[in-house]
Amino acid sequence: MNFLVVGGFLGSGKTSFILRLAHHMIDDLGINKIVILENEIGEIGIDDQVLRGSGYEVKGMFSGCVCCTMAGELPTNVRTIEKDLNPDWIIMEATGVAFPQAIKDNLVNALQMKPRAVCLVDAQRWMRLLRPMEKLLPFQLNGADVVLINKADLVDEETRQAVKESVSQYSRDAELVLCSAKEGIDIKVLERILGMEA
């Protein structure tokens, strides 16, 4: 069973991204047993959309932060999901303040899994958030295999490059990709996020 943590700031596009990704997995990659774990504070309710009855299970289970207060419950919940549903993938939308590396470590240590992580940032708000969030940023980005600089459709080319340069200061290991979850995300990028690139 594979696991993907989707981290990133409040309103950065996590749910929109998951919808795109899940469609691609089902339509193009033939992966059809996917469980999506949702944070409960989202603007877009994922289970109200396309998901019901098409191979997805959506569960909202975390009323606290899954990397700290709920950390003990994550492995237990994952085991239960494996037993009851045995999906190919679990995709977990973390809350906007979660630390992906802590979630990954938890799954590695408790369940010997090899989780993947993607983190989204909002290209339009990055520069504004930089100052107030500076201490938190490295933790929020740490552990991501890919950082998606989302909402690229809302900013000009100069801003895109400036944000990319700035994000790279906080996330040295991850691959950085500009994208728009609204307009569509390159399938190759989605496959790299899943660790499925050829």
Ligand SMILES: Nc1nc2c(ncn2[C@@H]2O[C@H](COP(=O)(O)OP(=O)(O)OP(=O)(O)O)[C@@H](O)[C@H]2O)c(=O)[nH]1
């Ligand atoms: N223009 C534009 N809007 C986007 C994009 N991605 C998401 N949005 C919009 O941004 C808002 C927040 O998107 P969500 O997908 O709910 O973001 P989220 O990170 O899941 O939000 P929370 O769960 O509340 O933290 C919604 O109104 C989306 O339609 C994008 O690439 N471009």
Ligand SMILES: [Mg+2]
């Ligand atoms: Mg959301």
